Amino acid sequence: xxxxxxxxxxxxxxxxxxxxxxxxxxxxxxxxxxxxxxxxxxxxxxxxxxxxxxxxxxxxxxxxxxxxxxxxxxxxxxxxxxxxxxx
Numbered sequence: 015x016x017x018x019x020x021x022x023x024x025x026x027x028x029x030x031x032x033x034x035x036x037x038x039x040x041x042x043x044x045x046x047x048x049x050x051x052x053x054x055x056x057x058x059x060x061x062x063x064x065x066x067x068x069x070x071x072x073x074x075x076x077x078x079x080x081x082x083x084x085x086x087x088x089x090x091x092x093x094x095x096x097x098x099x100x101x
Contacts, residue, residue: 027078030101031091035063035070039096043072046094050087051076069098 031043044059054076062071078084091097 021081023081024077024079026075027084028073028075029084029087029091030071030073031094031097032069032071032099032101033094033096035067039070040072042094042096043091044074046090047074047076047087049090050083051078053077071101 029047033039033043040059040061044054048054054074058075060073060075062073064070076087088100091100
């Protein structure tokens with residue numbers, strides 16, 4: 015079974031970005047994701063600080079409609095200077 019067979023769209027998908035523990039970083043991640051989806055639910059965004067508190071993981075759960083949509087989100091997030099890692 016190929017990886018492509020594992021995803022059925024539409025599906026809920028958690029987009030996770032790791033970066034500095036600032037409110038600005040959270041807002042930037044959410045802004046980038048919003049460029050690619052219009053239907054974020056009220057509780058779609060969560061954050062979790064790193065052990066030392068210097069970094070945070072911002073998770074934005076979206077209703078993904080295609081692999082192309084997900085690739086575009088990850089490409090834009092990856093290009094952002096504050097994103098340390100995508101999960």
